[in-house]
Amino acid sequence: MANIIVTGGCGFIGANLVPMLRAQGHAVAILDNMSRGSVELLDNPADYEIIEADIRDAAVLDEAFAGRDAVIHLAAYGSVVESVASPEENFSVNAEGTFRVLDAARRQGVGQIVFSSTGGALIGNAEPPVSETSVPRPISPYGASKLAGEGYCCAFAHSYDMSVTALRFANIIGPVSWHKKGAVTAFFKAIMNGDPICIFGDGSATRDFLCVEDLCRGILLALDARRPGFNVYHLASGREVSVRELAELCRKVADAPDHPIVFEPKRAGEVERNFARFDLARRELGFEPEISLEEALERTWEWFVSHPERPGG
Ligand SMILES: NC(=O)c1ccc[n+]([C@@H]2O[C@H](COP(=O)([O-])OP(=O)(O)OC[C@H]3O[C@@H](n4cnc5c(N)ncnc54)[C@H](O)[C@@H]3O)[C@@H](O)[C@H]2O)c1
Incomplete structure (x- = not known):
């Protein structure tokens, strides 16, 4: 049994992760400013x-991290589109914030950090499938801020003999995501509200969707492994799905096969094709x-329908 603090633990992934911990x-503590999440x-x-x-x-981090065995760092400004609109705030929370978390962990002697990085946004428009050997060329401030975070993770692991693991998440879907801005939430909300589903671009852009429960199992595996030094892993499904196909699946799951779909111009900062291989995580962490995707969409829809109060919305 370890004493773990989760930053951003009152958000989508945190709310799914903390009961599993x-x-x-x-013993689990949560540090969150409640800007996006909620108790x-x-x-x-x-x-x-x-x-x-x-x-x-x-100063608050020093107090909060004292006596902990590990920090799982989830807190972030987590939207590509918002990062294009507000790059400075994104930098402040994600790049500076990650530095502050690492530096407080160093001062307090917390030996292990698990960092929530990202796959697609960090790598940019590389030919998929991407992996840990792909060269990162982020095309959004969000992707750049996560790459900066990984840079500090690597530097702190080597300079201060810490175990730091960066996990590059795919597009995560599942229960407790009503407040999120991703495609699945937007498509289900549109269906529930009677608005057309809006696709930015022609729908041919692709993504790699992973259920939050699978992701959280991957985080637990990384925590248990406590690998020395700096390690980076993609946690993904390896399945390439177009946004158009996703919209069709959402309509099917919501039993609204004819729900209207409209197309708007594609947005700056969003990559075209993305999916990732997770062979390294499978080999070194046992991640599988x-x-x-169909089951994950069912679970997400079911949660939306069964939580009419929609906390965090
Ligand atoms: N959801 C995804 O598809 C996805 C994909 C790749 C990476 N990630 C990363 O996973 C992490 C968690 O994402 P999520 O989907 O749960 O997002 P979320 O917005 O639901 O949760 C983030 C939490 O961090 C908190 N927070 C934000 N800024 C903070 C600050 N300055 N200080 C303290 N707390 C702060 C928010 O209040 C929120 O509870 C993020 O780092 C995100 O970048 C998520």
């Missing part, structure tokens, strides 16, 4: 020590996704 017997997203908030604070507040 508890189920493994870990209401947690099933049993009393199970966690909750610290409402900003990751850029070094178990939930199909």
Whole structure:
């Protein structure tokens, strides 16, 4: 049993992850400024020590990290499109914020960090499938800020003998994602609200969708492995799905096969084709996704329908 603090633990991925950490017997604290997430997203908030604070507040981090065995760093400004509109805020939260988290961990002797990086946005428009050997060429401030975060992760692992693992998440979908801005949330919301599904571009752009439960299993594997030095892994499904195909699947899952679809111009910062190989995570961590895209969409839809109060919305 370890004493773990999760930054951004009141967001989509955090709310799915923290009960799994508890189920493994870990003591779990959450540090979140509630800018995007909410305590209401947690099933049993009393199970966690909750610290409402900003990751850029070094003094608060010192206090919050003292005595912890590991930090899982999820807090971020997590949208490509918003990062194009507000690059400075994105830099502040993601690049400076990640530096602050690492630096506080160093000062407090926290030996292990797991960093939530990203696949597509960090690599940019490389020929897919991408992997840990692809050369990163981010085309959005969000992708650049995650690459900067990985740079500091690598530097701190080597300079201060810490175990730092960067996990490059695919596009994550699943329950507790009502407040998110991704395609699945937008498509399901459109269907629920009676608005047309809006696709930016011609629908041929592709993505790699991974169910949040599979992702969280990958995070737990990385935590358990506690590999020395700096390591980076893609956590993905390896399945390339076009946005048009995704819209069709969402209509099917929501039992709205004829729901209208409209097309708008593609947005700056968004990559064209993206999917990732996860062979390294499979080999070194034992990571294997178990939930199909169709099943993940069913679970997401079911959660949306069964949570009419939609916490965090
Ligand atoms: N969801 C995805 O598809 C996806 C894909 C790739 C990477 N990621 C990364 O995974 C992590 C978690 O993403 P998510 O989807 O759960 O997002 P989310 O927005 O639901 O959760 C992020 C949490 O961080 C908190 N936060 C933001 N800024 C903060 C700050 N300055 N100080 C303290 N807390 C702050 C928010 O309040 C929120 O609870 C992020 O780092 C994101 O970049 C997510």
